[in-house]
Amino acid sequence: MAQHQVNKTIKEINDRIKKGKAVVVNAEEMVRIVKKEGKVKAAQEVDVVTTGTFSPMCSSGLLLNIGQQPPVMKVSKMWLNNVPCYSGIAAVDAYLGCTEASEDDPLNKVHPGRFAYGGAHVMEDLLRGKAVHLRGEGYGTDCYPRREIDKDITLADLPNAVMLNPRNCYQNYNCAVNLTSRTIYTYMGPLKSNCSNANFATAGQLSPLFNDPYLKTIGMGTRIFLGGGIGYVIGEGTQHVQKPQRNERGIPENPSGTLMLKGDFKKMDARYVRAQSLLGYGVSLALGVGIPIPMLNEEMAWFTGASDADITMPIKDYGYDYPNGIPRELGRVTFEELRSGEIEVNGKKTSTVPLTSYSMSLEVADKLKQWIENGDFLLSEKVDDIPSF
Structure with a gap:
């Protein structure tokens, strides 16, 4: 028997949230649901998929009035x-x-x-x-x-304290290695000589922009989880790439989309806003961001069903190539392989090191899920698109 096409609205989903009837799952759970049930049934059964990331986001700051x-x-x-x-x-x-x-x-x-x-x-x-x-x-x-x-x-x-971040939530990024004979110190963390470690920064299948790769539901005015409080997307971030190269699931294959975010700093939680000192490089900020993805149709279910194995990223040399602006790829690797703890680069087994905390990213997604299930967080309609095609 043919399955009917799914069409929901954010208003309908919010009505279900208010009544305590919305079905909310995190992005990790959605991968299993889509794999088992298919995208149409998954879209029928699920109302909201919550995403999360907890990662260094250097382009962040505080707008304050003393x-x-x-x-x-x-x-x-x-x-x-x-x-x-x-x-x-x-x-x-x-x-x-x-x-x-x-x-x-x-x-x-x-x-x-x-x-x-x-x-x-x-x-x-x-x-x-x-x-x-x-x-x-x-x-x-x-x-x-x-x-x-x-x-x-x-x-x-x-009197006023607003987190205002020019560039957060990179949609894909590089896997960083070092082919030189000395240890180098970068924003991707210390990279040992002769490709002895490979550092990466993404939450993979939990990451917000992997779950809506064309930004169909994310835009100016989207309400989000930001640093333990409620924030908003206020547009595309700096260095935003509008037309990236994509794989068959629509996922960009290189660093691409970014978001500009704001939120009330006074209502945030230090658990999700943590200072970092990157050895030999400088200061950064580990920040928790979670974005709800409404299941408006089966297409959105298909996007949110992407797993770690569906996400690939380029391996780049930060010793010779990156400082000289040479965009050379040494290969590609899936997020599933990166999470395994070891990959192969130029025929050499290399240990992988995450800069993003997957467990904290999952906690962010689950915290947002709890807010929605409790009726404390409603989805918002975007008021303008962010170019992504």
Whole structure:
């Protein structure tokens, strides 16, 4: 007997969520359902698939307002725990980039690039309720006479604190190796000499943009899980590639789509916003992002049924090639192979090292799943598309 075509709307799915009747599964569970039941039946049975990733996302930061106190001030330079903030915005607005390093970090003076403390650490300290030291300078005007500010503040003292991230959730990325005879230190972590390790950063079948490769349900205005709170997609991220090369399941084969995200920093959880110090490279931020994928039709079920074995990524040399901008592929590898702990590169067995935590990515997807099942999170209609074709 022929199966009927599935057509649902986000409104219909939200009505089911409000009534406690929505069927919600994480992306790992959806792989098994599609494999067993097929895409049509899976789309009929499931309403929402939750995705998740917990990975270094260097292009992240905090837009903050420190408030005014008499006499008022126009801050031209600002530091939080001696980490510089960009202050060329307005009177007491500033932007703290997560990779910005502390100016007085002793490791920075001895080993440039081996930062131990930076913007991401300030962000995590604030979320954990710690006081950070605010120092600001101004040149003084008739309307803003104060020239200095120097005090300790907490997150509760800030009138506004918004996580604003120019580029998150890369849709696929490189598997990094090093063909030189020395260890090198990169944003993909330390890479040992002679291709002794292969580092990768993705949550595979759990990753948000692998589950909606053409961004059919993800766009401006999409409500998401961001850092343990609720956030939104506000458009494509920087370095977004509109027309990547894809495999038969529509999954891009190289670094491609990205998202620009925002959320209320005060409502986030430090468990999902963690500072990182990458040896020999600098500071980064491990961030939890989860995006719900509505099962509008069998096509979306087919996309969310993609497994680790369906996802391939390029192996790139970060020793000779990457610094010189040479886009050479040493081969391709599936995420399933990367998760096995060992791959073969140029005929050599090489240990694999994840920068993304799969267990935390699954926790993000399951947390979002729980919110939806409890009726605490409704899906949103995107108000504009993100180009992806």
